[in-house]
Amino acid sequence: MISPGHVAALRFGLGPRPESPPPADATGWLLAQLEAPPDQAMPPQDWEQDPSLADVMALRLLDRRAPRPMGEKSRAGVLYDLERPAYLGRLIATPTPFRERLVAFWTNHLTVSGRDGQTAPFIGDYVRQAIRPHVVAPFAAMLKAAIRHPAMLLYLNQAASIGPDSPAGRQTGRGLNENLGREVLELHTLSPAAGYSQADVTEFARLLTGLGVEPVREPRGTVFFPRNHQPGDKTIMGRAFPPGAASIDAALDWLAGHPATHRHLALKLARHFVADDPPPAVVDRLAGVLHDTGGDLGAVTREVVALPEAWERSLSKLRTPTELGVAALRALGAGPEMAAEALRVGNTLGQPLWAAPAPNGWPDTAAAWIHPEGILARFDQMHAISGQFSRKDAKDALDLALGPLASEATRAAVLRAGSNREALTLLLGSPEFQRR
Amino acid sequence: MTAHLPMIGRRGLLLGLTAGAILGRSRLALGAGPAGDSRLVVVLLRGALDGLAAVQPYGDPALAGLRGPLVLPEPGRDGGVLDLGGFFGLHPRLPRLHAMFAANDLLALHAVCGPTRSRSHFVAQDMMEFGAERRLDSGWLNRALAGLPGHETAATRAGFALGSDLPLIMRGAEPVGMYAPSRPDLPSPDLYARLLEINHADPLTGPAAEEGLRARGFTAGLVPPPEQRGGFVRLASAAGRFLSAAGGPRVAALEISGWDTHAGQQARLRGVLGQLDSGLDALRERLGPAWARTAVLVMTEFGRTARVNGNEGTDHGTGSAAFLLGGAVAGGRVMADWPGLGEGRLYEDRDLAPTLDLRAVAKGLLRDHLGLSPAAVAAAFPGSEEIEAKGGLLRA
Numbered sequence: 059m060i061s062p063g064h065v066a067a068l069r070f071g072l073g074p075r076p077e078s079p080p081p082a083d084a085t086g087w088l089l090a091q092l093e094a095p096p097d098q099a100m101p102p103q104d105w106e107q108d109p110s111l112a113d114v115m116a117l118r119l120l121d122r123r124a125p126r127p128m129g130e131k132s133r134a135g136v137l138y139d140l141e142r143p144a145y146l147g148r149l150i151a152t153p154t155p156f157r158e159r160l161v162a163f164w165t166n167h168l169t170v171s172g173r174d175g176q177t178a179p180f181i182g183d184y185v186r187q188a189i190r191p192h193v194v195a196p197f198a199a200m201l202k203a204a205i206r207h208p209a210m211l212l213y214l215n216q217a218a219s220i221g222p223d224s225p226a227g228r229q230t231g232r233g234l235n236e237n238l239g240r241e242v243l244e245l246h247t248l249s250p251a252a253g254y255s256q257a258d259v260t261e262f263a264r265l266l267t268g269l270g271v272e273p274v275r276e277p278r279g280t281v282f283f284p285r286n287h288q289p290g291d292k293t294i295m296g297r298a299f300p301p302g303a304a305s306i307d308a309a310l311d312w313l314a315g316h317p318a319t320h321r322h323l324a325l326k327l328a329r330h331f332v333a334d335d336p337p338p339a340v341v342d343r344l345a346g347v348l349h350d351t352g353g354d355l356g357a358v359t360r361e362v363v364a365l366p367e368a369w370e371r372s373l374s375k376l377r378t379p380t381e382l383g384v385a386a387l388r389a390l391g392a393g394p395e396m397a398a399e400a401l402r403v404g405n406t407l408g409q410p411l412w413a414a415p416a417p418n419g420w421p422d423t424a425a426a427w428i429h430p431e432g433i434l435a436r437f438d439q440m441h442a443i444s445g446q447f448s449r450k451d452a453k454d455a456l457d458l459a460l461g462p463l464a465s466e467a468t469r470a471a472v473l474r475a476g477s478n479r480e481a482l483t484l485l486l487g488s489p490e491f492q493r494r
Numbered sequence: 495m496t497a498h499l500p501m502i503g504r505r506g507l508l509l510g511l512t513a514g515a516i517l518g519r520s521r522l523a524l525g526a527g528p529a530g531d532s533r534l535v536v537v538l539l540r541g542a543l544d545g546l547a548a549v550q551p552y553g554d555p556a557l558a559g560l561r562g563p564l565v566l567p568e569p570g571r572d573g574g575v576l577d578l579g580g581f582f583g584l585h586p587r588l589p590r591l592h593a594m595f596a597a598n599d600l601l602a603l604h605a606v607c608g609p610t611r612s613r614s615h616f617v618a619q620d621m622m623e624f625g626a627e628r629r630l631d632s633g634w635l636n637r638a639l640a641g642l643p644g645h646e647t648a649a650t651r652a653g654f655a656l657g658s659d660l661p662l663i664m665r666g667a668e669p670v671g672m673y674a675p676s677r678p679d680l681p682s683p684d685l686y687a688r689l690l691e692i693n694h695a696d697p698l699t700g701p702a703a704e705e706g707l708r709a710r711g712f713t714a715g716l717v718p719p720p721e722q723r724g725g726f727v728r729l730a731s732a733a734g735r736f737l738s739a740a741g742g743p744r745v746a747a748l749e750i751s752g753w754d755t756h757a758g759q760q761a762r763l764r765g766v767l768g769q770l771d772s773g774l775d776a777l778r779e780r781l782g783p784a785w786a787r788t789a790v791l792v793m794t795e796f797g798r799t800a801r802v803n804g805n806e807g808t809d810h811g812t813g814s815a816a817f818l819l820g821g822a823v824a825g826g827r828v829m830a831d832w833p834g835l836g837e838g839r840l841y842e843d844r845d846l847a848p849t850l851d852l853r854a855v856a857k858g859l860l861r862d863h864l865g866l867s868p869a870a871v872a873a874a875f876p877g878s879e880e881i882e883a884k885g886g887l888l889r890a
Contacts, residue, residue: 430706430708471692476615
């Protein structure tokens with residue numbers, strides 16, 4: 059295997075930085091990040107601490123009661139605009155990039171999207187509260203936190219779903235919205251491979267009724283409205299759940315522990331950390347660990363690190379646009395203040411941060427990202443970044459960012475370039491740098 | 495060209511830049527421009543221009559034997575060089591520069607070199623911009639700004655750079671303006687070609703890159719479509735616009751890459767020489783009446799091997815060519831202490847031997863064009879007392 063340090067920093071991390079070069083003890087470096095203390099707060103610009111859910115709810119209420127003048131952004135919209143660079147700044151500077159990769163992976167698995175204006179201001183808090191604390195916890199804990207977060211309830215219309223036979227349903231004639239129920243089964247847990255039916259989807263949607271978002275009265279945020287809850291037992295894939303709020307957690311716990319869910323998560327993890335088309339044996343192994351540990355994400359993550367296949371096939375995965383932008387800025391020693399660059403790279407290359415087009419999130423295969431104009435746009439974006447670092451020694455950057463993973467052709471092109479900026483563009487535009 | 499360039503530096507610089515004001519003041523200043531009204535532009539050709547191709551010494555009998563396929567026909571022949579007075583010929587992709595030569599606005603300098611004999615792009619570019627044989631903490635053009643007459647009382651920054659990053663030559667204690675193009679500055683066609691080369695063998699990125707370049711209108715020889723040829727032209731045109739303003743900045747630096755022609759030199763040079771030619775002409779046009787008081791120094795870090803290499807290209811060398819152009823320049827001639835290309839004449843038996851240090855030219859410009867005192871010229875180029883300022887560069 060070539061340079062485990064570089065594989066650790068690329069495959070599992072966000073690319074080396076000058077002050078955090080490829081580690082000598084690759085495995086130790088990765089595992090230590092799983093034990094690391096809670097991440098330091100990196101509040102958005104103009105905020106002294108991270109905005110809380112209560113802050114977001116208050117801003118939305120203020121927007122409703124005292125709207126900004128026409129043509130001006132809502133307060134909630136401004137918050138969304140500040141949250142994204144704060145998050146990307148963290149990625150650029152973080153000393154625990156493996157942990158951040160896990161946060162990004164699970165955020166994408168449980169996608170909420172800022173394309174929905176209602177959802178957008180909540181996403182910063184969603185990542186902080188629903189995803190980040192749970193990346194090495196039981197999957198059930200993350201799932202419940204994510205599904206119950208206002209970001210998810212608004213994004214997948216759960217807040218508008220009403221049991222047709224509930225008091226509110228009978229009074230208003232309104233009914234079910236199956237969106238969240240369907241996506242939980244299809245995307246977040248079982249996957250269609252489990253063979254559930256439309257009836258199961260409808261039953262699960264009935265089970266979730268009552269879960270909603272209270273925008274005005276304290277306590278604002280996620281609330282269970284008994285008046286919206288569909289009465290009666292619900293049966294999902296043969297399993298019956300009694301009526302009431304408690305069944306929501308019970309059903310999510312049950313789904314999180316289902317073998318089909320484990321298999322689905324194992325496949326996605328293997329695709330993310332090993333190869334677009336991972337060996338079935340790898341998927342089996344990860345699914346086995348999830349099964350044996352009751353869905354412990356810490357345990358399965360340690361198993362991913364222990365996979366020989368993850369280390370042998372270096373550079374087998376393509377960096378997504380956001381990963382590319384962040385890796386380029388890290389390689390050149392940029393600070394978090396250059397987050398706007400990473401944001402621009404993502405926007406230009408078709409991966410605007412936190413704004414996936416659909417609930418299945420961003421694709422995790424090269425074919426989705428590599429196309430003729432896409433690769434040229436990568437060259438152009440990397441050239442734009444290199445233009446701001448033309449005094450940064452290209453040979454040092456090459457050794458740091460790729461080291462022994464650089465091909466002879468790439469090394470020669472970088473070292474023979476006619477200017478330092480061109481050398482940097484060649485490094486950042488090389489086929490190796492497109493990968494991790 | 496109506497390229498819009500948002501300013502990164504101080505905003506006040508552009509205030510009062512109305513067309514009427516510029517024209518009125520410039521017309522007034524024409525002919526008898528007050529001291530302190532001259533303009534200096536430095537254009538850095540990064541990557542090492544092949545001086546023997548740009549200004550071909552067709553009269554040197556050793557030329558053909560050294561570079562066979564790289565030699566262009568003599569003046570008057572089909573595709574031949576443009577004559578510069580009987581011994582040297584300008585590359586045919588520089589017709590606008592040739593017109594300036596005919597108008598006595600262009601002085602070609604040959605067998606020139608920067609302060610170092612290093613054949614490393616990075617070392618040689620740095621030293622060309624430091625203006626010294628060792629590393630300093632500022633560039634010579636920045637130090638020169640401090641010595642400008644009237645500098646102490648000037649309300650605006652006298653110097654600025656165009657591009658996405660401040661070049662070393664302009665870095666230092668003296669505050670300078672900085673303008674970046676609003677459109678992203680794209681890689682040059684030559685850089686695209688090299689990106690394609692390193693991606694070529696990759697099954698994923700290689701075919702996509704090839705297809706992408708085709709889709710953007712690059713033809714097989716990597717000739718860019720018209721809309722992509724304009725990067726340098728836009729920058730140069732913007733430089734002209736800023737410099738034409740009365741009371742605005744007087745000193746500018748800009749750069750153009752793509753000169754590192756190790757392989758297929760003929761095709762690669764055509765594109766980038768064409769950009770240089772169009773850009774410098776756009777600069778002239780935009781300067782308007784201020785062209786009469788302008789000197790533009792176009793230089794590169796070193797030249798290329800006198801012999802053609804195995805890939806119809808040339809490798810890193812020593813002596814190259816440079817250009818000085820502008821209405822203030824005593825042009826219409828080639829200034830060269832020609833060392834010759836024959837047996838025993840080449841530097842280390844491979845490169846055009848340098849006979850003129852570019853610092854002599856720069857010192858001459860600072861003294862005679864910008865009016866710097868001897869002490870200020872010495873401060874701009876420390877440790878080079880033995881290199882005398884070149885006289886006779888400017889119209890009397």
